[in-house]
Amino acid sequence: MITVHHLENSRSQRVLWLLEELGLDYAVERYARDPKTLLAPPELRAVHPLGKSPVITDGDVVVAESGAIVEYLTDRCGGALVPAPSTPEHRRYTYWLHYAEGSAMPPLLLKLVFSRLAPGSPVLLRPMVKAIAGGVTQKFVDPQLRRHAAYWEDELAARPWFCGDSFCAADIQMSFPLEAFAARGTGAGPRITDWLARIHARPAYARALERGGPYAYA
Structure with a gap:
């Protein structure tokens, strides 16, 4: 089991x-x-x-x-x-499967970490920590996130799912980065919003929530 x-x-x-x-x-x-x-x-x-x-x-x-x-x-x-081997869809599958954690998640994690630095720091240092964390987020992290989001929008404009015309396991892998991005109010575009609506409407997604319990990805 x-x-x-x-x-x-x-x-x-x-x-x-x-x-x-x-x-x-x-x-x-x-x-x-x-x-x-x-x-x-x-x-x-x-x-x-x-x-x-x-x-x-x-x-x-x-x-x-x-x-x-x-x-x-x-x-x-x-x-x-999984798309059939030696097809363009399979090559995209391999890419998105690794991209989700290797490229998409780091800036999202950085944004989360920097948002928690000031509240967790000593009171006297809090204004300085807040200024530094805010500066890094504004000048580095947020621009990176906007670049990734624009990339997702372009990819989803070319095809309904990340690998092609059919839903696959790479879409499941990509769900957390897009959910986290949208939940943090960083400006999800219409294609990202539509893709999220479609995955959330899948019966298997709903059953997984019932098994896993409350899920706050923000």
């Missing part, structure tokens, strides 16, 4: 959604974030040395990292939700 070690309000929600799309049986082991640090609890280290989510277990097999989990689960289903 596949077990998803599911950290609340995290990227592991994508794994639940993928499992629902694939029709695989699975169990959910839930973990709550530390209310002060918002970090994963130490119990996750018993599953994987880094103590992070997403991570799944399948018997004696332990798989961590979103992209690796997507590949493991789609391979387990004979390549379901």
